[in-house]
Amino acid sequence: MKKNYFLTLLLSFVTYLSFGQIIITELADPNNNAAARYVEIYNAGTTGVDLTDWYLLRWTNANTTPQGSNISLTPIGTLNPGAFAIIAANATEFQTVYGIAADIEGGTSGAADSNGDDQIAIFDNTDTLIDIFGIPGEDGSGTCHEFEDGRAERQANVKTAKTTWSEADWNVWADSAVSGCTNHINATQDAPASFDPGAWIGTTTAPSLTISSPSNGSTISFTDMATVKFSVNNFNVAAGGSGDGYIKWTLNSVAQADKFDTDDITFATTGGTTYEVYMELVDNAGNALSTPVNQTISFTVDLTCDIQIGTISTTCNAETSGVDTYNVSLDFTGGGTSTYTLTADNGTVGGDNPSMMTSGTITITGVTEGTNIVFTAKGDASNSSCDFTRNISSPTCKALPFIETFDYTDAAVLSDQANWEIISSSSDDILVSSGSLDYTGLKVSEGNKITFDGVGSDIATRFTDVTSGTIYTSFLFKVTAFQTGSSPDTTDGGYFATFASNNSFQTRVWVRPNPDTSGTTFDIGYGSESSNPPFTSSTYNLGDVLFIVIANDLDNDVVSLWVNPDAATFEGAAPTPDLGGNDANSPSSINTFILRQDSTNETPTIEIDELRIAKTWAEVTPKDTTTASVIENEIDGFAAYPNPINGKSLTITSSSIDNKKIQIFNMIGKEVYQTSISGTNNRIDVSGVSSGMYILKVVEANKTATQKLIIK
Incomplete structure (x- = not known):
């Protein structure tokens, strides 16, 4: 039981x-x-x-x-x-x-x-x-x-x-x-x-006297007033003969005023000096007890440490997506009283010298971003007890806007890339996947995409602190399958992307099967809640490419979510959000974006592409730069005709015989056709594609061409 x-x-x-x-x-x-x-x-x-x-x-x-x-x-x-x-x-x-x-x-x-x-x-x-x-x-x-x-x-x-x-x-x-x-x-x-x-x-019942602090033989930190704590048992310490007796005591063999209470003893001290305290219980006549009760302790007061380190600040020498360097400033006061040895396990120590100056700023320069520092200050042992360290963490030298196209090798581990790190370890990492996601009206995707599902590592990218205004992030994503666990969560699903302050989650993007995993639709949640956030009134389909924008307004403590915003607003002002509300847990700063793999019951199979983080709506919604019928072309000799298509076939040409991946997307970004060809001139059958306006995408040897395509 x-x-x-x-x-x-x-x-x-x-x-x-x-x-x-x-x-x-x-x-x-x-x-x-x-x-x-x-x-x-x-x-x-x-x-x-x-x-x-x-x-x-x-x-x-x-x-x-x-x-x-x-x-x-x-x-x-x-x-x-x-x-x-x-x-x-x-x-x-x-x-x-x-x-x-x-x-x-x-x-x-x-x-x-x-x-x-x-x-x-x-x-x-x-x-x-x-x-x-x-x-x-x-x-x-x-x-x-x-x-x-x-x-x-x-x-x-x-x-x-x-x-x-x-x-x-x-x-x-x-x-x-x-x-x-x-x-x-x-x-x-x-x-x-x-x-x-x-x-x-x-x-x-025998009287006892115990000195509890400082301990015998100890060295205590510098103080100009020492306190001796003691306790007396089975003996009433009182004045005027009203008790069992009182306490006699000496300091460095010099008799002190008799004590008629058990309050702490205090006396002035000097750094670098040893003190001996002797205490004894005596009867009301001042005589030792028949069985003497006394105790002696000796302790040393350490030398003073006058220098004090105040504000410590870090400054990036540059803010790029690569590895930069940073400098450190340490304000000090109380210098000029000893010769100090200053060391740091990274960077070069310089600036003002506390051995010569009463106050100033110590500097550490040229430290590699991502490298933390242990700074040590040690005074001359003859006149100073100073010997302390300060642990200094590296800042993140990555300015906004931050753009991630996932232009890495297929099947590469995301956390192995320069801009990403694991913040919770697991055997299942987020992987790069070939191909990309696109959304009509948005700048055409570059590089590859990433994919993950179920339980696994949480992966973060960091950037310079945002402490005011609004921070936005946008990305393309596609849910290809629901949770695979035996008890999939249909209450609030799982959150897979978050803004964070360092590693502390702040606002979260959720996906929830709606109505359940036996169907093919889901809704999207966003907020600071760690469970049961607000969800969109609309549902979305497995396999749809969705364009998501989220925002945290740090000045007004407001969070917002947009799903598939109108392309007419791109590079302009933010429209009315699909979901929004007050942030009850608004942080003082945001400096991290995290991709999360929670569990097989909560995290579906997801693809993500074209991540952007910036301080304006315009910077996270770059427009498609379509001119005439060709949106973008990197392929030599590329052509696709006829356009519009009146029959059942489309001819694609290029100057190279390399393999080509052909994709056709509808105007909400869903792929409706895919095939692969090789050679310089090929005809493909598109009779299975319904009439309408589409985007044709051709990838040849890491070169891309995209074009509007009309099928009649």
Whole structure:
């Protein structure tokens, strides 16, 4: 039977726990030995508890359901009042390190084997949550309950099991500093010295004094005011004899004012100086306790790092479809206090010298586009602690308009081409396919086209940031077959093209079978939605060549879609869109166009050609430059006659005997005839083509001729 842990957890928030005396007292992730991890539990009650069918669970990272193997606590049997039990990740290693035997081995996938960012809980034999450390669903990294390379120990006065975690109940040591966490101490813990399995400060009545921060022997970052954190247990620190006594302390062997409270100690510091703090509990007469309680720590305050790096900017030296170079500027202040060594793993470092100037601009020049930079600044070790890096990402040096004719070799992989890159890996790439798509009134297509379907890599092309105005993209596309999965999505289909800010999808073009995949029609959606976008009221046919224009108006947060716009608007002003609306998730910039292969249930078989990205409608709708009957001719000796055709045949001539691919398209771009011929003079039968106006396209050895054709 599957246990509903989340429901159990929720119910236990409002349920009184009859076995609340079983608590977690310590969790360990030793910095020097991951195999010595363990969880310590304790019976803080007055009666023994039979732990048969009780168990320990772990939620890893941000998971909302427990992960890994549960650890049964049955082998422990009855845990008596005041007794501990140790659940070790590796029992052999635990005994070697700590010199005592664990009660249970949990294994490397069990609940005791935590790297410090997990949540761990005890459940009883009715699957009721008893006690918990951490917050299920929240990744512990960077939170108050992270104990990576350290440990967490329950506060001495918290002896009641709790089903919700509170920082105030715990002291946590870890290899990280977390702001705003009072009891979270940035100090790694090494086994065995920093751990005490089978013991807990809450089980003793003897006075104790613990300095928790800074850790002994540590070097802290430069500060002009150090803070020493400490805690006192089983001893009432108070003034005027109203408590058990007070605290005497010294700083570098110099006596300081007595403390009658447990507030943090603060004192002024100088960089590059070592400080020793000694603290001792004394009785109300100022005498040492019968068993002295004191602690000494020593720590060093690092030298100051005065230089500060401010704004970092990148500038392209050129913006082309090829590989360009760029420069970097790094503004700085606080210079002139040390001799600085500046290095970069790419480019040439120059500009203002922070060793000589208090402020200025450091430059890195001549970096190849697509190459990121690691910049390092290091001060003179005698008077500066500066030793830091800045990671600088390459800008995209590709200006608009961007035009992609897919003029690559047939069957070439798109992501291998200079303008394209994979952003999500898969075994199925987008491929170049021979031939092209055309649309009446639009500039005649060049090069080849691309094709893809089903699940596969997502491929992106990037360009310079567009932060204002309207960005347009247009392309020709043809859906040749619907989704091939066993459960094709007919609710919202799948999106196959998107505008993006870096790799974050912004607006998406969708294709949805309408009414279903048993038919041959579909509709088109567009918007910022990640599901259920608005769709066109019209449907379109498999095999039709469609001309799509999409736009994002960044100033007014509006998105628009045009399908087969009137050629009369080409190179002019944008007409009324077929689909449009407000963009609820309008980005601050757009700099990426992505072709997406989602899944076999969502992505149909698609061909795409003539991709254009620009800032105006005119730039993405170039006109057909037809003059007389010939639209474009690159073929020597090309002729096609008669035109108009009154009979059943058409003669095609050229100066070459090379093979020729013949295509005839109707005025909405759908291919109605195709054949191949060779030789210098050929007659082809077009009797199967209905009367009307068409576009004839002939391709010979990568040369193209197109011509209007009338069949009567």
